[in-house]
Amino acid sequence: SQQGEEDPQALSIQEGENATMNCSYKTSINNLQWYRQNSGRGLVHLILIRSNEREKHSGRLRVTLDTSKKSSSLLITASRAADTASYFCATDDTGANSKLTFGKGITLSVRP
Amino acid sequence: KAGVTQTPRYLIKTRGQQVTLSCSPISGHRSVSWYQQTPGQGLQFLFEYFSETQRNKGNFPGRFSGRQFSNSRSEMNVSTLELGDSALYLCASSPGGNNQPQHFGDGTRLSIL
Numbered sequence: 001s002q003q004g005e006e007d008p009q010a011l012s013i014q015e016g017e018n019a020t021m022n023c024s025y026k027t028s029i030n031n032l033q034w035y036r037q038n039s040g041r042g043l044v045h046l047i048l049i050r051s052n053e054r055e056k057h058s059g060r061l062r063v064t065l066d067t068s069k070k071s072s073s074l075l076i077t078a079s080r081a082a083d084t085a086s087y088f089c090a091t092d093d094t095g096a097n098s099k100l101t102f103g104k105g106i107t108l109s110v111r112p
Numbered sequence: 113k114a115g116v117t118q119t120p121r122y123l124i125k126t127r128g129q130q131v132t133l134s135c136s137p138i139s140g141h142r143s144v145s146w147y148q149q150t151p152g153q154g155l156q157f158l159f160e161y162f163s164e165t166q167r168n169k170g171n172f173p174g175r176f177s178g179r180q181f182s183n184s185r186s187e188m189n190v191s192t193l194e195l196g197d198s199a200l201y202l203c204a205s206s207p208g209g210n211n212q213p214q215h216f217g218d219g220t221r222l223s224i225l
Contacts, residue, residue: 031211041218042218042219050211092211098143098162098167100145100157102147
């Protein structure tokens with residue numbers, strides 16, 4: 001069953017614009033992670049935010065976590081055509097980081 | 113460091129057959145997890161092995177099984193294949209502790225005819 005639900009399901013933007021993707025989840029979590037998947041490839045880990053953290057940055061990525069609303073957002077600034085991919089949020093609610101529950105993903109298209 | 117390696121990349125089987133998929137984790141990683149990805153159900157957790165022991169299991173029938181060897185390499189087996197088993201099977205490894213990202217291979221694309 002899906003824990004995370006991403007929003008929107010698809011996003012199309014121009015190169016240089018910012019992309020914001022949202023994720024909601026249902027149960028208590030230990031951490032939330034964002035992954036990227038290019039077509040036909042495996043998932044690439046982008047960022048992990050722990051349940052006691054509110055915001056985290058990594059390069060052009062900014063992730064926020066609101067545990068009271070059970071939601072997270074991923075912001076990609078100054079997007080590039082190479083950012084075109086599917087993005088997934090995943091929650092770890094076991095504490096062992098061994099069983100991630102994924103959302104259905106967001107398809108991001110960045111037009112050159 | 114080499115990444116997670118999955119073999120084979122593509123596999124075609126017929127209903128009723130069985131299949132074994134292989135995963136070599138990143139060197140030093142002791143945890144290996146398996147996921148099934150389909151357009152309809154998305155990414156679903158199958159099971160996780162840590163130090164040769166199954167530590168977590170998802171909601172899949174007993175036809176899906178796995179094991180892990182002393183060198184942390186893992187295999188996943190699916191018996192009596194059904195059409196619905198067509199999917200991308202992804203393996204991920206991590207050191208095994210808390211709050212650590214998982215590193216994924218490129219998967220095995222299994223098609224059932």
